[in-house]
Amino acid sequence: MKTSMTTVGLTLCLALGAAHAQDKAPDWGDKISEEAFLKAAKESFYLNKPEEFERLNDPSLAICNATHNRPDDAQVKEILGREQAAIVYPKDKALFGDWQKGKKWVEDVHGGRIGYPGFLDADDPHHANGGNCYACHAIDPNFPQAGNMGPPLTNYGKFRPKTEAMIKYTYDKVYNAKASNPCSLMPRYGNPRLLTPEQVADIVAFLLDPASPVNQPPVNAAK
Amino acid sequence: MKTIKRLALSLGLGLGVPAALMIGTTGALANSDEDKFAAYRDALGDENPGEFFIDDGKKFFHEKRGPKNENLEKCDFGLGPGVLKGAYAQLPRYFADTGKVETLEGRILGCMVKLQGFKEEDVLKMHYQNAGEEDSRPSELAAITSYIAAQSNGLKFDVKLEHAAEKNAYEMGKKMFWRRQGWMDLSCADCHANTQGKLLRGVELPDMTAPKTAGKVMTAFPAYVLKDANVRTQWWRNERCVLAMRLPWLKTGSELDAALTLYMSIFASQSDEKIQVPGIKPRA
Numbered sequence: 402m403k404t405s406m407t408t409v410g411l412t413l414c415l416a417l418g419a420a421h422a423q424d425k426a427p428d429w430g431d432k433i434s435e436e437a438f439l440k441a442a443k444e445s446f447y448l449n450k451p452e453e454f455e456r457l458n459d460p461s462l463a464i465c466n467a468t469h470n471r472p473d474d475a476q477v478k479e480i481l482g483r484e485q486a487a488i489v490y491p492k493d494k495a496l497f498g499d500w501q502k503g504k505k506w507v508e509d510v511h512g513g514r515i516g517y518p519g520f521l522d523a524d525d526p527h528h529a530n531g532g533n534c535y536a537c538h539a540i541d542p543n544f545p546q547a548g549n550m551g552p553p554l555t556n557y558g559k560f561r562p563k564t565e566a567m568i569k570y571t572y573d574k575v576y577n578a579k580a581s582n583p584c585s586l587m588p589r590y591g592n593p594r595l596l597t598p599e600q601v602a603d604i605v606a607f608l609l610d611p612a613s614p615v616n617q618p619p620v621n622a623a624k
Numbered sequence: 625m626k627t628i629k630r631l632a633l634s635l636g637l638g639l640g641v642p643a644a645l646m647i648g649t650t651g652a653l654a655n656s657d658e659d660k661f662a663a664y665r666d667a668l669g670d671e672n673p674g675e676f677f678i679d680d681g682k683k684f685f686h687e688k689r690g691p692k693n694e695n696l697e698k699c700d701f702g703l704g705p706g707v708l709k710g711a712y713a714q715l716p717r718y719f720a721d722t723g724k725v726e727t728l729e730g731r732i733l734g735c736m737v738k739l740q741g742f743k744e745e746d747v748l749k750m751h752y753q754n755a756g757e758e759d760s761r762p763s764e765l766a767a768i769t770s771y772i773a774a775q776s777n778g779l780k781f782d783v784k785l786e787h788a789a790e791k792n793a794y795e796m797g798k799k800m801f802w803r804r805q806g807w808m809d810l811s812c813a814d815c816h817a818n819t820q821g822k823l824l825r826g827v828e829l830p831d832m833t834a835p836k837t838a839g840k841v842m843t844a845f846p847a848y849v850l851k852d853a854n855v856r857t858q859w860w861r862n863e864r865c866v867l868a869m870r871l872p873w874l875k876t877g878s879e880l881d882a883a884l885t886l887y888m889s890i891f892a893s894q895s896d897e898k899i900q901v902p903g904i905k906p907r908a
Binding site: 428429430431432433437438441442444445446447448449453454456457459462465466513514515516517519520521522523533535536537545546547548549550579585586587588589594595 | 796
């Protein structure tokens with residue numbers, strides 16, 4: 402029992418530590434005030450619409466930046482409260498969607514890229530967005546590329562029961578990772594950013610459905 | 625120019641073949657992306673398509689052009705009007721005439737406006753539209769930047785923090801680098817500091833706060849990017865990350881572009897890497 406508690410504790414420390422690995426730097430440009438930075442930013446970014454500037458000025462990230470990802474208890478409460486309130490669920494309350502659609506949302510990289518007028522690599526808002534989840538996670542073992550900045554999610558549903566609580570936990574994590582871990586490295590994907598509630602439900606199914614390739618052996622496994 | 629572009633394109637498309645060839649020449653799979661690509665770069669030898677863009681830049685720099693029918697030979701890049709040798713190695717720096725810390729690109733842009741009478745928005749429009757992978761176009765500003773940067777080939781970066789404005793820009797650049805922002809909630813540092821072993825969608829990430837890797841990256845820009853069949857500048861490199869962070873569009877030569885470039889140049893200046901442009905890069 403003692404060993405397993407230590408293991409759990411160690412795992413937690415490692416998981417939390419990963420988010421703070423960058424703290425070797427002496428400061429994050431702390432001599433420059435937020436006000437001075439935002440003034441420089443106003444001059445330095447071309448804006449198609451004034452609201453694009455809001456992407457530089459987020460209240461939860463402001464705390465993470467000011468504390469180097471180590472908010473105090475009151476700040477943790479503030480962030481978790483704000484981010485939990487921001488989670489929106491699908492209209493039919495179905496948090497478990499279609500894994501085949503989820504497979505596509507996870508792979509797609511399209512969404513939210515802002516361009517100068519006439520710049521063709523900017524994202525078309527009429528096109529459904531994707532999460533580009535493979536940038537940071539290994540997921541479907543058949544997918545050829547993966548990043549390792551987030552934990553591997555291969556076999557995610559194999560070792561987790563498909564309970565209502567697990568479905569909600571997974572939904573909330575994908576929709577807004579900062580609702581459970583205030584300065585998580587993981588982006589907040591839910592509206593108004595990249596993914597709709599229905600898309601997030603599809604990704605939940607992709608991760609948890611036993612039929613999803615995430616929870617199946619790789620198709621071309623070496624014999 | 626049309627022929628040049630076609631030639632450059634055909635060379636760019638040849639990338640797939642040497643990938644297989646490299647395994648043969650080294651006898652085993654090279655151990656990193658950088659090693660693998662270095663073998664291809666060696667195989668290219670003097671056949672760097674980026675050289676064509678430098679030739680264009682030389683022409684654009686010395687020919688009388690623009691509404692004022694002037695060339696750029698009176699432009700001062702920090703070592704005196706028209707002195708190009710070694711100028712890029714000391715940029716960004718503070719310029720008293722503008723009262724700003726400027727990058728090479730920002731400085732050229734200013735001279736094109738002041739000396740030649742070009743409209744800033746016209747120069748930038750092509751430079752910005754040029755930045756796309758799918759519709760890569762030639763940019764005069766990128767060509768001139770490549771030409772001038774190449775006059776520092778063989779030199780190490782030697783960017784200094786002397787003027788108060790340079791010291792302030794360094795701090796501003798540090799904040800730009802470490803501050804989490806944009807719809808991805810990421811800082812530059814999340815991917816480009818303490819990166820040992822980190823992969824982003826299968827791609828290795830250079831640590832821009834470590835002198836050696838910062839030096840390697842920065843001495844290669846402006847670089848010929850094979851995927852785009854075009855030369856790409858340091859501003860472009862900054863903007864491609866800004867784009868992926870889902871931030872608004874970073875203006876070439878703006879205060880934050882200059883500050884970020886200066887911040888990383890200080891690390892590059894601590895390395896032994898020598899400027900060798902145009903570098904060759906596989907992709908964005």
